[in-house]
Amino acid sequence: MELPSFHRKNQTINDDEESVEALLKKMTMDAGKIQDQVLEEILAKNSKTEYLSRFFADADDNVKQVFKKKVPLVEYSDLLPYIDRIADGEPHSIVSADPILELIRSSGTSGGKQKLFPRTAQELRLTASFHECSRNILNKHIVDDDQPLNGRKRMFLSFLAPENTTPSNLVVRSAVTSIMRNTLAQSLPLNPPLGTSPPEVTMCKDVRQSMYSQLLCGLLRRESVMSVGTIFAAGFVHMIKFLEQHWEALCCNIRQGRISDWIDDPKCRGALSYILSRPMPDLADAISKEFENKSWEGIIKKLWPGVKCIETVVTGSMAQYIPKLEFYGGGLPIVSMIYAASEGSFGINLKPLSDPYDVSYCLAPWMAYYEFLPFDPTSEDDADLNNGKVVDLVHVKVGQHYELVVTTCSGLNRYRVGDILMVSSFHNNAPQFRFVRRKNVILSIDFDKTTEEDLIKTISKAIHNILEPHGFLLTDYTSYADSRSFPGHYVLFWELQDHGGLGHDDGFVQMMRGCCNLVDESLDEAYKKCRVRNLIGPLEIKVVKQGTFDALMDFTLSRRKSASPSQYKPLKCITSEDAIQMMNSMVIATFFSN
Structure with a gap:
């Protein structure tokens, strides 16, 4: 594994848990020193770029002090003119001393427009080392002596997103596609050397x-x-929904030793033919038996009897899916290993088997220079932007909320990521953070400000206290603030799955009214005051037909033709009138709080 260049250029360590553990110990013990070295290296390389040179023209020897005093905190709108110039063919030296290999495109599905971020070869190498650390930490926790790593495989599903080029022929792709495409990052989990699928299958564009x-x-x-x-x-x-729709065809392929005709991508079909080279009726019978059970509870353990965990991000808005994963996993640990964004890979979960509701990430000190803007979770107003108020990595305080600010080797300088993090603890001298939410993703009618985190908490109450005891699962949800009615009110779209519960009868009606009241009563004090003063009307839950949120995903991705299902984050608050109209067309029942 290549270490950060400040540690010793081109030095490598053996790819094993002991070496990685030693590296992490050093990096977290010396987190403050490492951060200073990272910033020093970035500035030594990039201070003569067009963007930074204006701040360092008359700089003295204390580059960190100059950086803190003169370089402003920026958002994407500040960065966009420079990105546009690079995309049009101007030199990479506008923001980076190193050549820019590609522009990384954000999904734009978490509440904003798609953004582009520069990526250099150094960033790719750092990303590879980051994921190598992550993989080895997980191996240490899930591999035992009875079932060693040799011969074991990861089934990690990932998909290419469409790529395009800028007028200057610079490739624009998603972060996931970058990992899958670049030979510099072949050791990452999306291209695991011990994966179940050959490259021809994972690289299939369909x-x-x-x-x-x-x-x-x-x-x-x-x-x-x-x-x-x-x-x-x-x-x-x-993926589970897809299995429900296609398991019979999959079993038929295995039984007959023949691939379905509609799989017509030549490379994909050729790779499958090598793996499925003969009929396997016994295997097909064993798999069919598990699929044919009335309940799919624990289906993952049944289909893959040696599986040790489910690997997927469950923090932030993804926390709503934990009950579903627990149901299908049948007690398997749910592991959320990394905290990453289109801007870069930043956090590693050092305790992979911790409760999925309690995941914390240790920000890798070598990946970027981190700063933290104090954030008041009771307000959406910006924190004090006086640079003296910005906090370094090792000076954050447990229990406090911060907006993450990063400076990277690829040309982001004091960039506000827009993620709100809370410090949960320290590992040695490095803080660990819980991802709270994206900034500015809220519902509001009057002076109320309901965050994504607020919604998740209140809806989780309804799930655990009402839906689950009656045999229902909440498959997905989204919301919008309906200000066209008077008074305005919150509208939630819920897609439900019935596991042998009430059915849609009088009992179902009472259950859903109970959910409306519980969610309505569980929102914060500002919302409650608005309700008492009749500034906000009764909360509305609209139950939609099965498959609605698949349709919402298709709708969203169709408007972002370069996005991929791999990077899709379900919209928890929709503002598009077309999306609202589409969701309303799927409604099968409507309920209001008292």
């Missing part, structure tokens, strides 16, 4: 063919699978 083929490979190699995963929990739930 998402439906790729999904089907990756699942077929996983079932064919079911006895050797050690973990099952997707990037985001929403993708894992989507």
